[in-house]
Amino acid sequence: MNKGIRIARLFGIDIRIDWSWLLILLLIVWNLTSAFSQAHPEWEMLFSVGMGLIASILFFLSVLLHELAHSLVAKSQGIPVSDITLFLFGGVSNIREEPKSPGSEFAMAVMGPVASLVIGFSLLVLSGIGLRVKNLRDLQIMQFLEELGAFRTIMVWIGSVNVILGLFNLVPGFPLDGGRVLRSLIWRMIGNLRKATQWASYIGQAIAWIMIMAGMAMIFGIRIPFFGQGLIDGVWLILIGWFLNNAAIHTLLNGGNVLMLKKKKSQTKLTQQQSCDTKC
Numbered sequence: 001m002n003k004g005i006r007i008a009r010l011f012g013i014d015i016r017i018d019w020s021w022l023l024i025l026l027l028i029v030w031n032l033t034s035a036f037s038q039a040h041p042e043w044e045m046l047f048s049v050g051m052g053l054i055a056s057i058l059f060f061l062s063v064l065l066h067e068l069a070h071s072l073v074a075k076s077q078g079i080p081v082s083d084i085t086l087f088l089f090g091g092v093s094n095i096r097e098e099p100k101s102p103g104s105e106f107a108m109a110v111m112g113p114v115a116s117l118v119i120g121f122s123l124l125v126l127s128g129i130g131l132r133v134k135n136l137r138d139l140q141i142m143q144f145l146e147e148l149g150a151f152r153t154i155m156v157w158i159g160s161v162n163v164i165l166g167l168f169n170l171v172p173g174f175p176l177d178g179g180r181v182l183r184s185l186i187w188r189m190i191g192n193l194r195k196a197t198q199w200a201s202y203i204g205q206a207i208a209w210i211m212i213m214a215g216m217a218m219i220f221g222i223r224i225p226f227f228g229q230g231l232i233d234g235v236w237l238i239l240i241g242w243f244l245n246n247a248a249i250h251t252l253l254n255g256g257n258v259l260m261l262k263k264k265k266s267q268t269k270l271t272q273q274q275s276c277d278t279k280c
């Protein structure tokens with residue numbers, strides 16, 4: 001992947017933005033500006049755009065905190081992390097070695113979603129809206145926004161985004177965090193990282209194909225719980241499924257290489273292993 005622009009260095013890790021992330025920035029500012037001006041027709045246009053910009057910067061920080069949680073656990077286990085890159089579908093921590101034990105992989109994988117869920121639920125509870133949300137769908141339709149002022153509007157939005165970020169990454173599709181948690185459990189059970197990676201990748205591909213088929217069903221007007229129905233949501237789900245399927249196949253090949261290189265002991269160059277995170 002293109003390394004993008006370096007914008008900062010935190011805890012010895014380069015923080016980078018891929019060019020594709022700018023597309024997400026535009027989409028978020030555009031979406032939020034229109035949502036905010038619908039919920040608050042009394043706001044000036046420029047104020048709504050400003051709110052959209054602030055919200056997208058907070059979104060950026062949310063993904064960054066999620067990745068930092070993974071990376072700091074990795075570093076605490078003595079595993080080097082070269083950079084964190086934010087791109088179209090979320091963020092990637094470039095962790096330069098396979099984890100040393102199932103327990104280490106479990107901690108590394110689970111801390112990202114835990115960070116997102118803690119931040120998300122804290123913001124929702126602080127905004128006073130958290131206890132009124134009955135299901136996941138409520139988080140997306142912004143139905144409460146009309147009653148809220150600017151500050152709480154942003155808080156509810158960014159809180160919901162963090163909860164969705166945490167929950168989505170827990171889907172057990174390798175190489176999502178949930179898939180890595182699954183791999184660590186299989187690894188612990190059978191004691192073989194290579195076989196565990198294969199199993200987790202196959203399950204990841206199966207889940208990706210279920211997403212692609214669900215997306216197709218949505219395009220044909222079938223309602224899928226939590227995901228809705230219709231062309232745009234359907235195409236979005238198909239894209240995420242396609243991306244996940246590629247990632248699962250790619251990481252399997254990549255992971256295999258790392259293990260083979262280690263076996264031969266003839267190469268010192270580390271093959272990059274990427275921990276991918278996706279956000280819909």
Ligand SMILES: [Zn+2]
Pocket residue numbers: 066067070112113169177276277
């Ligand atoms: Zn993650």
